[in-house]
Every structure is written in structure tokens, then in C-alpha cells.
């Protein structure tokens with residue numbers, strides 16, 4: 001199963017750029033993880049583009065209003081998505097500074113939260129990638145996950 005991460009706007013902050021590079025590099029050993037940036041803009045335009053670019057994928061909106069899950073629950077959800085043979089790709093959608101539209105949240109297959117905190121979108125991207133890496137190591141029984 002391909003894992004796609006679609007994010008509005010390339011990171012501009014140095015810590016975010018290096019965090020993204022680091023976790024993408026690490027994830028490369030665990031499967032197909034693809035990070036795609038789209039142009040930042042207003043919420044309506046960005047949400048419409050995110051939906052268009054993720055058409056046909058199992059879509060997970062990353063949003064502070066979403067379901068807060070433990071890391072083990074992420075791993076369990078991944079396993080059950082993989083068992084559903086019809087799902088070829090899952091897309092995680094990160095919004096721009098104004099967040100997602102209500103329509104995007106309604107249209108997605110799931111809405112997950114990284115915490116109840118509102119994070120700057122570049123930080124949210126780094127936290128998402130770190131969790132994906134943690135889930136990958138957890139599923140392989142490797143020691144990174146504690």
C-alpha cells in the first residue's frame with residue numbers, strides 16, 4: 001500500500017526542512033512513502049486541490065478536530081487498511097494556515113488529530129512523518145518504538 005502525504009506549501013523553516021528530510025529518508029527503508037507539496041493558498045482552494053490530488057485514495061484529513069489515536073491504534077488501522085485489498089494508496093492531507101474546509105473533512109474517509117493543539121502546518125508535517133516512522137518500526141518489532 002502506497003502512503004502519500006499531501007501538504008500545502010513547502011516548509012520554509014529550517015527545523016521543519018531538516019525534520020522532513022530526516023524522516024523521509026528513514027521511511028525509505030519501510031515501503032513507499034511519497035511526500036507531495038501543493039501551492040499554499042486559501043482554505044477553499046487548498047482543500048479542493050487536496051481532494052482532487054487524492055481522488056481514489058483512502059483519504060485521512062489531518063485536523064485538530066479529528067480522532068486522537070494512540071500510536072498502536074495507528075499501527076492497527078494501517079494493518080486493517082492493508083488487509084482491504086482494494087485500497088492501493090492512503091493519502092494524509094495537511095492543510096495550509098487556514099486549515100481544511102468542512103467539505104474536505106466530510107469527504108475524507110477519516111479525520112485524525114495529532115493532539116488537540118493547533119500546530120503550525122510545517123510542525124504538523126514533521127510530527128506526522130515521525131509518527132509514520134514510529135508506526136513502521138513498531139510494525140516490524142524494531143527498537144525505535146518504546
Ligand SMILES: C[S@@+](CC[C@H](N)C(=O)[O-])C[C@H]1O[C@@H](n2cnc3c(N)ncnc32)[C@H](O)[C@@H]1O
Pocket residue numbers: 061062063064065093094095096097098099100112113114115116117118119120121122124
Ligand atoms: C495552522 S493549522 C490550521 C488551523 C486552522 N485554524 C484550523 O481551523 O484548522 C494548518 C494545518 O496543520 C495541520 N494540523 C495542525 N494542528 C494539527 C493537529 N493537532 N492534528 C492534526 N493536524 C494538525 C492540519 O492539517 C491543519 O489544516
